[in-house]
Amino acid sequence: xxxxxxxxxxxxxxxxxLAYTLGGTGGFLAASMxxxxxxxxxxxxxxxxxxxxxxxxxxLDKLSDEPVSVPFKMLQKxxxxxxxxxxxxxxxxxxxxxxxxxxPICKHLGCTVNWNTEKKYPNQYFCPCHxxxxxxxxxxxxxxxxxxxxxEVKIQDNYVYLGKLGPNTKVTT
Amino acid sequence: xxxxxxxxxxxxxxxxxxxxxxxxxTALSGLEAPWQMKHALERLRDALDTVEVPFKxxxxxxxxxxxxxxxxxxxxxxxxxxxxxxKASGFKxxxxxxxxxxxxxxxxxxxxxxxVNPDKSTSLKLVGELxxxxx
Ligand code: FES
Numbered sequence: 001x002x003x004x005x006x007x008x009x010x011x012x013x014x015x016x017x018l019a020y021t022l023g024g025t026g027g028f029l030a031a032s033m034x035x036x037x038x039x040x041x042x043x044x045x046x047x048x049x050x051x052x053x054x055x056x057x058x059x060l061d062k063l064s065d066e067p068v069s070v071p072f073k074m075l076q077k078x079x080x081x082x083x084x085x086x087x088x089x090x091x092x093x094x095x096x097x098x099x100x101x102x103x104p105i106c107k108h109l110g111c112t113v114n115w116n117t118e119k120k121y122p123n124q125y126f127c128p129c130h131x132x133x134x135x136x137x138x139x140x141x142x143x144x145x146x147x148x149x150x151x152e153v154k155i156q157d158n159y160v161y162l163g164k165l166g167p168n169t170k171v172t173t
Numbered sequence: 174x175x176x177x178x179x180x181x182x183x184x185x186x187x188x189x190x191x192x193x194x195x196x197x198x199t200a201l202s203g204l205e206a207p208w209q210m211k212h213a214l215e216r217l218r219d220a221l222d223t224v225e226v227p228f229k230x231x232x233x234x235x236x237x238x239x240x241x242x243x244x245x246x247x248x249x250x251x252x253x254x255x256x257x258x259x260k261a262s263g264f265k266x267x268x269x270x271x272x273x274x275x276x277x278x279x280x281x282x283x284x285x286x287x288x289v290n291p292d293k294s295t296s297l298k299l300v301g302e303l304x305x306x307x308x
Contacts, residue, residue, distance in 0.1 A: 106230060108190075108230060109187070109190055109191075109229070109230025109231070110174075110229040110230040111227060111228050111229055111230040111231060112226065112227040112228075112229075127230075128227075128228070128300075128301050128304070129190075129228060129230045129231040130190060130230070130231065
C-alpha cells in the first residue's frame with residue numbers, strides 16, 4: 001500500500017506505552033490530556049473523519065456463514081498523531097453472498113468478544129468480561145446496550161476490503 | 174484501561190465493573206544500558222498487550238514497578254505489599270505481568286496470577302480461568 005506508514009507498531013514512543021512506563025510523570029500527563037474519557041473504550045471515535053481508506057483483508061472464497069476472525073492493519077489518526085494499529089474483524093458471508101464485518105469490541109466496556117466460546121450461548125459472540133452476548137449479526141442480547149459495530153465493506157476482484165468503523169447497519173433496535 | 178485514562182466521575186460510576194488490577198513489573202536492576210532498558214520496556218509492553226487489549230473493560234493497568242530490589246525476599250515483599258494495597262482499594266484480583274524471566278517461578282502473596290512473557294493464548298486462558306474460578 002502506498003500510504004503504508006514507516007513507523008513500526010512496536011516503537012517505544014507510543015503514547016499508551018509511556019503512560020505506564022513513566023508511571024505518574026510525563027507519560028501520565030501526556031496520555032491523560034489526550035485520552036480523557038472512558039467512552040473511548042467502546043466508541044469508534046479515534047478514526048480519522050476524512051476520506052475513507054479501504055484495506056484488503058481476505059479473499060471472498062475463504063468466507064462462509066461461520067464467522068472468522070481476520071486480523072488486519074489500518075492507519076488511524078488521533079489529532080496530530082498517526083499510527084498503524086492492529087485490528088480484527090469477525091467476517092461472515094451469508095447465503096446470498098452478503099458480507100458483514102463486525103468489530104470484536106464489546107459495546108459494554110470494550111473487552112474483546114469471541115465467537116461460540118461459551119457453552120450457554122452457542123453460535124453467539126460472547127464477552128468474557130461481564131458476560132455480554134450477541135447474535136451473529138451483532139445484535140446485543142444482554143449487558144451491552146448496543147449492537148457490535150460494523151466495518152464498511154467493499155468487494156473488489158474477489159477480495160474483501162474494510163473501511164471505517166461505524167454503527168451496525170443490519171440490526172434494528 | 175490504563176490508570177491515566179480515568180477521571181473521578183467515571184471511576185465512581187464504573188468501578189464496580191473494573192475489579193482487576195494489572196501491575197506491570199519491569200524489574201530493571203539499573204545495570205542495563207539505556208538501549209537494554211528500552212528493550213525491556215518494549216517486551217513488557219508486548220506482554221501487557223496480551224491482557225490489556227482483550228480485557229480492557231475489566232482491568233486497570235497501574236504504573237509499572239520499574240526497578241527490582243536485589244534481595245529476592247524483599248522484592249517479593251514489596252510487590253505483595255502493593256498487591257495488598259490494590260485489593261484494599263477495592264480490586265478483587267491482582268494480575269502481575271512482567272517480561273523479566275527472573276520472575277518466572279516466584280510466588281507472590283496477594284498476586285492472583287503472575288504472567289511472565291505470556292503469549293496471547295496463554296493470557297486468554299489463564300485470565301479467563303482466574304475469573305471463572307472465583308466469580
Ligand atoms: S466489556 Fe463486555 S460485557 Fe463488559
